[in-house]
Amino acid sequence: MGLDIRIPLGLIFLIIGGIMSVYGVVTRHSAIYEKSLDVNLNLVWGALMLLFGAVMFFVGRRQKWQDDPVTPRPWERSGGTPRH
Amino acid sequence: MGASGAKYGINTSHFYWIGAIPAMIFVGIFMMPFYYGSKARSVPEYLRLRFDEKTRAVNAFTFAFMTVLSSGISMYAMALLIQTLGLFRGIIPDNYIFHVSVFVSAIIVLGYIFLGGLTSAIYNEVLQFFLIVAGFVPLVWIGLRNVGGWQGIKQTLPTTMTHSWRGMAHASTNTLGVEWVGLAMGLGFVLSFGYWCTDFLVIQRAMAADSETSARRVPLIAAIPKMFFPFLVILPGLIAVSVTSHIAPNPAAVVASTSASVPLVDEHPHGIIPLKTNPLNGQPVLDSNGQPVYNYDLAIPVMLLRFFPTGILGLGLTALLASFMSGMAGNVTAFNTVWTYDIYQAYINKRATDAHYLWMGRVATIGGIALSIAAAYAATNFNNIMDALQLVFSFVNAPLFATFLLGMFWKRTTGHGAFTGLVSGTFAALLHHGLTIPADLAPGIHGGWISIIHRYPSEMAQNFWTAIFAFSVNFIVTIAVSLVTKPREESELVGLVYSLTPKPVENHLEWYQKPTTLAAAVFAMLIILNLVFA
Numbered sequence: 001m002g003l004d005i006r007i008p009l010g011l012i013f014l015i016i017g018g019i020m021s022v023y024g025v026v027t028r029h030s031a032i033y034e035k036s037l038d039v040n041l042n043l044v045w046g047a048l049m050l051l052f053g054a055v056m057f058f059v060g061r062r063q064k065w066q067d068d069p070v071t072p073r074p075w076e077r078s079g080g081t082p083r084h
Numbered sequence: 085m086g087a088s089g090a091k092y093g094i095n096t097s098h099f100y101w102i103g104a105i106p107a108m109i110f111v112g113i114f115m116m117p118f119y120y121g122s123k124a125r126s127v128p129e130y131l132r133l134r135f136d137e138k139t140r141a142v143n144a145f146t147f148a149f150m151t152v153l154s155s156g157i158s159m160y161a162m163a164l165l166i167q168t169l170g171l172f173r174g175i176i177p178d179n180y181i182f183h184v185s186v187f188v189s190a191i192i193v194l195g196y197i198f199l200g201g202l203t204s205a206i207y208n209e210v211l212q213f214f215l216i217v218a219g220f221v222p223l224v225w226i227g228l229r230n231v232g233g234w235q236g237i238k239q240t241l242p243t244t245m246t247h248s249w250r251g252m253a254h255a256s257t258n259t260l261g262v263e264w265v266g267l268a269m270g271l272g273f274v275l276s277f278g279y280w281c282t283d284f285l286v287i288q289r290a291m292a293a294d295s296e297t298s299a300r301r302v303p304l305i306a307a308i309p310k311m312f313f314p315f316l317v318i319l320p321g322l323i324a325v326s327v328t329s330h331i332a333p334n335p336a337a338v339v340a341s342t343s344a345s346v347p348l349v350d351e352h353p354h355g356i357i358p359l360k361t362n363p364l365n366g367q368p369v370l371d372s373n374g375q376p377v378y379n380y381d382l383a384i385p386v387m388l389l390r391f392f393p394t395g396i397l398g399l400g401l402t403a404l405l406a407s408f409m410s411g412m413a414g415n416v417t418a419f420n421t422v423w424t425y426d427i428y429q430a431y432i433n434k435r436a437t438d439a440h441y442l443w444m445g446r447v448a449t450i451g452g453i454a455l456s457i458a459a460a461y462a463a464t465n466f467n468n469i470m471d472a473l474q475l476v477f478s479f480v481n482a483p484l485f486a487t488f489l490l491g492m493f494w495k496r497t498t499g500h501g502a503f504t505g506l507v508s509g510t511f512a513a514l515l516h517h518g519l520t521i522p523a524d525l526a527p528g529i530h531g532g533w534i535s536i537i538h539r540y541p542s543e544m545a546q547n548f549w550t551a552i553f554a555f556s557v558n559f560i561v562t563i564a565v566s567l568v569t570k571p572r573e574e575s576e577l578v579g580l581v582y583s584l585t586p587k588p589v590e591n592h593l594e595w596y597q598k599p600t601t602l603a604a605a606v607f608a609m610l611i612i613l614n615l616v617f618a
Contacts, residue, residue: 005210012211013218016399023395032393036226042395045222 010057013049020046094248094322094617097314101248102272105307105610107280109603112303115281116290117588118492120299121579125291127284128426134491134580136499137430142506144426146480147284148419152452153477155415156459159186162408163460169385171401186460193412194453198446202292202421205413212406213309219403220316223384226391227323240326248617262545270548274555275478278485285418296588300599307606311613317384324357324383327390357383412456420448475517482551483509483558490562495574495581501566509558516553522546 024043027033033040124130128147132140163185166172176184196204231237238246262270280286280303290302357380388400424445433440487506490497521532522543531546540546578584590598 003207005207008207009211009214013214016218020395020399027393027395030393032395035393036391036396037229039226039229041222041226041393045218045396045399049218 004060006056006060010053010055010060013053014057015053017046017049017051017053021050022046092245094246094314094318096318096321097248097613097617098267098271100310100314101610101614102268103276104280104310105606106272107276108303108307108310109606110277111281111287112300112307112599113603114582115488115492116300116303117296117585118580118582119287119291120293120296121585123579126421126425127282127287128422130580131487131491131502132426132430134577135497135502139487139499139503139506140426140430142503143484144422144430148422148427150477150480151285151415151419151422152455153459155412155419155452156456157463158408158411158415159189159456160460160463162189162405165381165385165404165408168382169389169401182464186457189409189412190453190457193409193416194450197413197416197420197449201445202288202417205417206289206292208413209410212410215399215406216403217316219400219406220320220384222396223387223391223400224316224319224323227320227327227387230391231323231326237322237326241322245322245325248614262542262548266545266548266552270551274482274485274551275548277489278481278483278551278555282484282488283481284422285414288418288421297590297593297597297599300588301602304599304602304606308609311606311609320387321380321383324387357386416449416452416456419452420445423448423452478547478550479510479513479517479554482513482554486555486558486562490559490566491581493582494563494566495577495583496566496571497562498566498569498571500569501562501564504565505558505562508561509554512557513550513554516550517546520546520549 020042024040024046027042028040119127119130122130122133124133126144128140128144131143163182166185167178167182170178172181172184196208200207228234228236231240286303290299293299293302384404388397388404392400424441428444428448429436429441433444436444483506486509487502490505491502515534517531518534519532519536520538520540521527521536522530522540522545525531525543527533527536530543540549574584595601
């Protein structure tokens with residue numbers, strides 16, 4: 001359980017958001033956006049996802065949970081010593 | 085649920101609001117200390133500690149059976165959706181697409197459970213949840229822009245679809261066809277508490293937590309997104325029925341040579357929902373009055389294809405598939421735990437090494453997925469069998485909460501009482517179903533197969549009342565039998581029954597860290613939401 005969930009979550013959003021933003025920039029003013037009422041959804045939403053992914057990824061990295069020893073489970077704790 | 089949003093309107097939020105949140109608060113505050121503190125590894129194991137072996141056996145076997153079937157049904161629904169939308173048309177031949185979808189999804193789920201077990205199933209569920217949100221939020225945003233916001237929806241749709249409590253006084257004046265007593269007691273009390281408080285699939289996540297306080301917070305924190313989830317899944321359904329066909333050109337051509345432009349009918353609006361077609365001959369399906377039937381299951385897919393341009397469309401479809409996949413993995417992990425601990429270790433091989441049980445757990449994962457595939461194919465061949473199985477689920481699940489409630493809060497409850505109550509509750513459900521029938525349906529799978537003594541206004545009303553009867557019978561029979569059988573020693577029940585268990589110590593927590601504070605906040609939000617959309 002050592003992996004902080006924010007890191008894979010951040011990565012997946014960085015990758016998907018990145019692809020969508022680049023595609024959104026390339027297809028500016030394209031006719032495909034008639035569908036979405038002339039909002040460039042790829043660019044707008046891709047950028048938001050990129051931002052969310054970046055925040056998750058860097059916060060997850062900074063906390064370095066993955067380097068901590070795994071918090072002992074109740075049945076692994078020896079003799080009921082409090083862990084705080 | 086997007087389907088129900090399109091069909092019933094905002095009333096569907098009851099399934100989230102009163103159909104889940106109160107039960108989640110209850111399990112977090114009152115029941116989690118027993119699950120976590122009893123050192124049981126699964127819900128059936130708790131039943132063995134509290135009652136006896138036979139009560140556990142009933143629960144373990146029915147639960148194992150149900151998880152496999154529900155993961156099979158998710159698999160079937162996903163494969164059917166991929167086939168209907170023609171997502172891989174041109175890459176994979178049409179005849180094989182269903183089989184490929186079933187097997188590929190099975191292999192993916194098998195792969196990550198096999199490698200990482202419950203941990204990877206939980207990680208995947210978190211990622212899937214965020215993907216679903218990321219895929220559906222822009223859909224709601226663009227959809228609302230299109231129909232002129234919430235005000236626009238209100239103007240287009242009848243008021244019963246945009247107010248969750250209006251017309252609840254009588255079954256004929258709301259879209260669900262249920263009056264408020266049946267809704268509150270059947271859905272809000274019996275069914276939702278039966279699912280959220282006793283289903284191991286739900287409890288397992290909290291049991292994996294690292295302390296009792298965390299375990300109690302799990303359902304409480306989960307209740308918050310659960311409260312807002314209706315906006316993501318019900319709103320697309322509501323928007324789909326509000327959109328009239330003149331606003332944008334029809335990009336849904338892939339789905340629907342069938343989505344004909346029909347003017348908005350006031351009583352049952354259908355917007356861009358396509359007609360249901362018979363898969364064999366491609367003809368639209370007609371109901372008994374000769375009216376065409378709309379395929380509400382396609383509400384969200386049709387919305388995605390209509391509003392999303394290339395690019396984000398991929399994200400939307402991923403979100404849609406993620407919503408099916410997450411159900412599968414959870415069911416499979418719950419199945420392998422219950423199979424290994426409560427069936428294999430309890431009845432087949434009692435004295436093996438831990439390594440052997442771990443091996444058995446892996447085999448159970450493969451077995452569970454193989455059985456899911458079998459269930460998915462069974463669902464393709466017999467449509468009625470799926471209805472019948474869902475009925476069996478409701479018969480087995482409905483009385484269950486009474487057993488837990490009495491077991492946890494009344495120390496006098498005995499094993500014989502719990503067992504007899506559970507079995508007679510199931511029979512009460514069966515009997516009630518056999519004696520009643522929803523209006524306008526023929527006797528048979530929908531009920532009335534013994535004789536008809538009562539007609540319910542809708543199938544949902546019948547379901548809710550079946551649950552109420554099953555619960556009450558179980559409750560009364562358990563008490564009656566417990567009073568005439570010998571109770572267990574109180575010293576054996578410490579940690580299992582409320583009155584004999586020391587209250588959780590929370591002195592080291594600040595007031596805002598306590599689970600009760602969180603529960604109160606969640607409850608307040610629930611009331612506000614209900615008032616806003618009343």
